[in-house]
Structures are given as C-alpha cells and as structure tokens.
Amino acid sequence: MSALHRHRTDALPEEPPASAPRAAAPLLRVEGLSREFGGVLAVADLSFTIAAGTVHSIIGPNGAGKTTLFNLITGVYRPSGGRVLFDGRDVTGMAPYRLAALGLSRTFQNLQIFMNMTAVENVMVGRHRHLDTRLLPALLRLPSLVRRDHAAADRAAELMRAVGLERYVGTDAASMPYGALKRLEIARALAAEPKLLLLDEPAAGLNATEKKEIGAVIRRIADTGITVVLVEHDMKMVMGLSDHILALNYGRKLAEGRPEEVARDPDVVAAYLGSHG
Amino acid sequence: MTHRLLGLGLLAVVLALLPLGLPNNFYLDMAILAGLNAIVCVGLNLLVGFAGQVSLGHAGFFGIGAYATAVLVSTHKWPALLALAAGALLSAVIAFAVARPILRLKGHYLAMATLGIGIIISIVLRTETRITGGPDGMIVDPLNVFGFEVYGERVWYWVVAGLLLVTVWLALNLIDSPVGRALRALHGSEVAAETLGVDTARFKAMVFVLSAVFASVAGSLFAHYAGLITPAKADFLKSVELVTMVVFGGMASTFGAVVGAAILTVLPQLLTVFQDYQHMMLGLILMLTMVFMPKGLLPTLAGLVQARTSLGGRR
Ligand SMILES: Nc1ncnc2c1ncn2[C@@H]1O[C@H](COP(=O)(O)OP(=O)(O)OP(=O)(O)O)[C@@H](O)[C@H]1O
Ligand SMILES: [Mg+2]
Numbered sequence: 082m083s084a085l086h087r088h089r090t091d092a093l094p095e096e097p098p099a100s101a102p103r104a105a106a107p108l109l110r111v112e113g114l115s116r117e118f119g120g121v122l123a124v125a126d127l128s129f130t131i132a133a134g135t136v137h138s139i140i141g142p143n144g145a146g147k148t149t150l151f152n153l154i155t156g157v158y159r160p161s162g163g164r165v166l167f168d169g170r171d172v173t174g175m176a177p178y179r180l181a182a183l184g185l186s187r188t189f190q191n192l193q194i195f196m197n198m199t200a201v202e203n204v205m206v207g208r209h210r211h212l213d214t215r216l217l218p219a220l221l222r223l224p225s226l227v228r229r230d231h232a233a234a235d236r237a238a239e240l241m242r243a244v245g246l247e248r249y250v251g252t253d254a255a256s257m258p259y260g261a262l263k264r265l266e267i268a269r270a271l272a273a274e275p276k277l278l279l280l281d282e283p284a285a286g287l288n289a290t291e292k293k294e295i296g297a298v299i300r301r302i303a304d305t306g307i308t309v310v311l312v313e314h315d316m317k318m319v320m321g322l323s324d325h326i327l328a329l330n331y332g333r334k335l336a337e338g339r340p341e342e343v344a345r346d347p348d349v350v351a352a353y354l355g356s357h358g
Numbered sequence: 359m360t361h362r363l364l365g366l367g368l369l370a371v372v373l374a375l376l377p378l379g380l381p382n383n384f385y386l387d388m389a390i391l392a393g394l395n396a397i398v399c400v401g402l403n404l405l406v407g408f409a410g411q412v413s414l415g416h417a418g419f420f421g422i423g424a425y426a427t428a429v430l431v432s433t434h435k436w437p438a439l440l441a442l443a444a445g446a447l448l449s450a451v452i453a454f455a456v457a458r459p460i461l462r463l464k465g466h467y468l469a470m471a472t473l474g475i476g477i478i479i480s481i482v483l484r485t486e487t488r489i490t491g492g493p494d495g496m497i498v499d500p501l502n503v504f505g506f507e508v509y510g511e512r513v514w515y516w517v518v519a520g521l522l523l524v525t526v527w528l529a530l531n532l533i534d535s536p537v538g539r540a541l542r543a544l545h546g547s548e549v550a551a552e553t554l555g556v557d558t559a560r561f562k563a564m565v566f567v568l569s570a571v572f573a574s575v576a577g578s579l580f581a582h583y584a585g586l587i588t589p590a591k592a593d594f595l596k597s598v599e600l601v602t603m604v605v606f607g608g609m610a611s612t613f614g615a616v617v618g619a620a621i622l623t624v625l626p627q628l629l630t631v632f633q634d635y636q637h638m639m640l641g642l643i644l645m646l647t648m649v650f651m652p653k654g655l656l657p658t659l660a661g662l663v664q665a666r667t668s669l670g671g672r673r
Contacts, residue, residue: 155553156552156553157549157552157553176552176557177549177552177553178552178553178554178555178556178557178558180553181552181553181554181555182555185553186553186554187553189549189550193547193549193550194546194547194550195542195543195545195546195547195550195551196546197542197545197546197610198539198542198543198546202539202542203543205536205539206539206540206543206551206554206556207554208536209536209539209540209543209554209555209556210554210555212536213536214536214537214540215537216532216537216564216568218535219531219532219535219536219537219538220528220531220532221528221531222531222534222535226535226536230535230536233536269550269554270554273554273555
C-alpha cells in the first residue's frame with residue numbers, strides 16, 4: 082500500500098471533490114468504435130468517455146465485446162471504424178508499445194505471463210520504457226545501466242509487495258499458482274506507471290478470499306490516482322469498486338451510469354438473465 | 359549476479375586447463391573448431407533460445423564473414439582486422455535489411471524465410487566464381503594482427519578461447535539487462551511485451567543483427583585458421599548443424615550453447631559412424647533432444663542436480 086502511494090503522490094493532482102463536474106477533459110474518449118470479425122461486429126459503433134481518477138467498469142455477458150474493446154483501446158487490434166482519444170490525443174490504430182509510452186497499461190483475461198522469466202523479472206519488463214534499452218550499454222554492462230537496473234529491481238519488488246506477492250520475488254513465474262499470476266500481471270502493469278490501467282477479469286478463477294484481496298488491491302490502486310477500467314463478471318466486486326458502469330451486449334452499449342442505476346436497468350437485467358438462464 | 363560470473367570463471371578455468379589434457383595438435387584443432395562454433399552458437403542462442411525466433415540461415419552469415427576475409431585479405435591485401443570488421447558490417451547490413459520483413463513471420467514461415475536467406479547467400483558464394491572461386495573455394499592468408507602472425511594450433515587456441523570468453527561475457531551481460539528482458543519477454547508473450555512498451559520489431563531486428571555479427575566474426579577467423587574456405591561452410595546443412603548444437607546444448611542457456619557446440623563438433627571427429635552419416639546423425643540428435651530432453655542437455659542436467667540436492671536436503 083505504501084509503495085503504491087509513494088510512487089504516485091508526486092504525480093497526484095489535487096483531486097476534485099466527487100460532486101465537481103468532470104466533463105472538462107476525459108482521460109479516454111471512444112467515438113463510434115467498431116470492430117468486425119468475419120462479418121460479425123464484436124464492437125459496434127460504441128461511444129463513451131472515461132473521466133480521470135475514476136474506477137470505470139465494463140460489464141456484459143460472455144461475448145459482449147469487452148476484451149475486444151480492450152484490444153482496440155490498447156492497439157492490439159485495429160478498429161474497423163471510429164476513433165480512440167487518449168489524454169486528448171487521437172491514438173486510433175497506434176501500436177501498443179507507443180500507447181504504453183503514453184501511459185496505457187493492461188492485464189489480460191487469459192494470462193500473458195512471461196513464463197520463461199522470474200516473477201520479479203516479469204515486473205521489471207513493466208519498467209521497460211523507463212530504462213536504458215540500447216544494445217551497446219547492455220552488452221558492456223555499463224555501470225549507469227546497472228545502477229538503473231538495480232533501482233528497477235527494487236521498485237519491482239516493492240510493487241510485488243504492494244499486491245501481496247513478496248514471497249515470490251525470485252520465483253520462476255512458471256512455478257507460481259494461478260492466483261499469484263493474476264496479481265503478478267497487475268504488478269507488472271503498474272510498473273509501467275500508467276495513467277490508465279485496464280484490468281480484464283482480474284478476479285476470474287479466484288476463490289472468495291482471493292477475490293476480496295484483489296478488490297482491495299484495485300481500491301488502493303485507484304486511491305493513488307490511477308484511472309482504472311475494470312472488466313469483471315463478479316458483480317459484487319463491480320458494484321463495490323465502480324464510480325461508473327458501462328454495460329455492453331453484442332458489442333453495443335446497453336446502459337451506462339452510476340452503479341445503482343445500471344444494476345436496476347431493465348435491459349441489463351434482461352441480458353444477464355438471458356445469458357445465465 | 360555472482361552466479362553469472364561464477365559460470366564465466368568456470369569456463370575460463372576449463373579453457374585454461376584444457377590444452378594440458380590434449381595430447382596433440384589433432385585435439386587442439388578440434389578444440390579450436392569447437393570454440394569457433396561455440397561463438398556462433400552463443401550468438402544464435404540469443405536469437406533462438408532467448409528471443410524465440412528460429413533461424414535456419416545463420417551459416418550464411420558465417421560464410422559472409424569468411425568470404426569477406428578471404429576476398430579482402432587474400433585478393434585485396436586489406437589488414438585482417440579491417441576485413442573482419444567489413445565482413446561483420448556487411449552481415450549486419452544484410453541482417454538488418456531482411457530482419458523487419460522476415461521477423462514479422464512466425465514459426466514455420468520464419469524458418470522458411472531464414473532458410474531462403476541462407477540458401478541465397480550460399481548460391482551467391484557458389485556462383486560468383488570470379489570473386490569467390492566458386493565451389494572450389496578460396497585459399498586464405500594467415501591471420502596477421504599488427505604485424506604479429508597467428509600461426510600454429512597452440513596460438514590459435516588461445517585466440518579462440520579468449521574470444522569465446524568475451525562472447526560469453528557479452529551474452530551474459532545482455533541477457534541480464536533491459537534488452538535481454540525485452541527479448542525474453544517477446545518470447546514469453548509478444549502481446550504482453552508490446553503492451554508494456556517493448557517495440558518487439560526493433561528488438562527482434564536487434565538480436566538478429568547481433569547474432570549475425572557473431573557468426574560473421576567466427577567465419578572470418580575460421581577462414582584464416584583453416585586457410586581454405588568453401589561454400590559448404592555457408593550452406594543449409596551447416597545452418598542445421600548450428601541450430602542442432604543450440605537445441606542439444608540447451609535453448610536459453612548460454613553455457614548450454616557452448617557445451618552443445620563442443621560436443622557436436624568433437625563427436626563427428628571421434629566417431630567415424632558419425633562422420634559417414636553426419637546429416638542423419640544430426641537429424642537424429644535433433645529429434646531425440648526434442649522428444650526426450652526438450653530443454654537441452656545443460657538445463658536438464660542442472661535440473662537433475664537440483665532435484666537431487668533438494669531431495670537430499672529434505673532427508
Ligand atoms: N480474434 C478474433 N477473431 C474472431 N472473432 C473474435 C476474435 N476476438 C473476439 N471475437 C469475437 O468477438 C466477440 C466478442 O468477444 P470478446 O472476447 O470481446 O467478448 P467478451 O465480452 O470479452 O467475453 P467474455 O466475457 O467471455 O470474456 C465474440 O463473438 C468473439 O467470438
Ligand atoms: Mg473477455
């Protein structure tokens with residue numbers, strides 16, 4: 082917790098009170114975004130904004146297009162139409178590594194851990210854009226590079242502690258349990274020092290205790306001022322964490338608003354009953 | 359970190375003591391050839407083992423280095439080190455030019471594309487008879503560095519051993535750096551690496567170029583040492599031999615690459631069966647390694663030792 086705080090406080094602007102109008106400058110703006118797969122629209126003409134400093138959840142039944150939306154926002158997929166604006170810039174179709182440099186970070190629904198590395202090295206890859214990545218200094222192991230690398234290792238270990246993984250620091254990722262790997266992805270994404278963090282089903286496959294812990298971790302991340310977009314099927318977690326919810330179905334917006342509003346929305350209720358019934 | 363230097367120190371000791379155990383020049387010759395192959399394999403392993411990108415064309419870069427040296431030193435009387443550097447530069451330029459388009463490919467497609475590069479290089483070497491001497495090859499002048507001539511197996515041994523140590527040191531440094539982590543990351547998950555800010559295309563090209571340069575330098579030295587270079591040293595079978603050494607020794611293990619190169623250089627020279635059926639034997643070793651020892655020799659042995667000691671600790 083302290084680690085998370087220390088790392089963001091310098092960058093923390095004065096938080097506006099919760100009631101203040103936030104319309105001024107959304108961190109993320111999605112305009113008419115679409116993506117088609119073989120004639121089927123996985124995301125269809127979708128528009129919404131995400132205000133800085135909020136926890137924004139995206140819900141919807143299986144196949145609603147939530148992961149596809151993440152892939153479009155982070156540049157993994159190119160949209161068939163529409164625009165993505167991040168921090169006031171049009172970033173549509175930009176390569177993922179460039180978006181990362183602008184402050185976009187994510188986790189994956191299907192774990193994308195570097196299984197050929199240790200846990201702390203995984204997190205250190207998250208520091209990539211803050212390190213010296215030239216070939217020659219690396220080959221010669223220049224002292225300046227080593228110094229920054231040590232600092233990166235310390236920072237990575239600190240982040241692992243912040244998500245409750247302190248006992249896995251030097252462990253090979255391949256021998257860690259599933260629940261720990263879910264957190265490792267979060268620590269790795271945080272290491273990049275993102276402005277916007279997208280979490281794709283961070284609680285999927287976890288037991289009740291682990292879910293509560295992950296919920297607390299996300300709360301603490303949001304408290305440091307990082308804007309969080311959460312895709313999650315666990316409605317208790319979604320309701321507990323979100324400032325704002327966007328509900329999707331068949332790639333389209335079903336409802337949007339404050340958690341209580343969305344939960345009461347008849348279309349949302351119908352979609353969920355339909356998918357589970 | 360200390361672990362890293364420990365391995366390097368151990369290799370230095372082995373290389374220093376090895377000549378004492380070698381009865382005559384026949385064995386020294388084998389050690390030199392093994393050392394040159396090891397230099398190529400340590401570089402190739404950065405590409406194949408660490409970054410997870412296949413290359414079936416690296417003998418081509420070995421050939422470019424060898425022929426650059428042969429042509430520039432023997433025909434045009436360039437200083438040897440300048441010719442070596444020119445060969446390395448040419449290899450780097452060619453590797454860089456082909457890297458972006460071919461490294462976008464994956465799996466079999468990448469294997470085919472690199473195979474194609476290697477074949478093109480060896481065809482050029484074979485057919486540009488006026489410059490390269492064609493299939494008969496070229497005689498190469500001895501290595502002469504600032505007026506000091508490297509001659510005889512004993513001197514060559516120390517030159518190659520020293521260079522191998524430097525190569526291993528560079529590789530170990532790289533692996534344990536932001537670049538090395540980026541390479542391993544794009545192997546582990548390309549999409550995750552990209553979304554964490556790793557320009558995967560840049561790093562793939564970087565390691566492809568680097569491994570080509572290592573191969574080229576070893577090729578230049580080989581040309582001087584052997585005194586004769588033929589296109590066979592640049593052809594597909596040589597490429598397969600190099601990959602087999604890496605896979606057999608242990609992918610993503612720098613010392614494994616050295617051990618793999620050493621064993622697969624020495625075996626054919628000691629066993630005549632191996633020599634007569636060299637290509638079949640290479641195929642067999644590659645297959646058996648994949649099936650029974652997918653991590654390769656050194657990592658597998660290390661795993662066994664670790665398992666035994668941890669068992670012993672529990673008892
Ligand atoms: N790469 C792809 N190729 C073809 N179709 C795809 C691809 N990715 C997603 N789809 C399709 O797009 C639709 C939306 O999938 P997506 O994975 O975005 O849903 P989701 O909301 O994340 O679902 P879940 O809750 O199950 O994770 C689905 O019909 C899926 O089959
Ligand atoms: Mg999904």
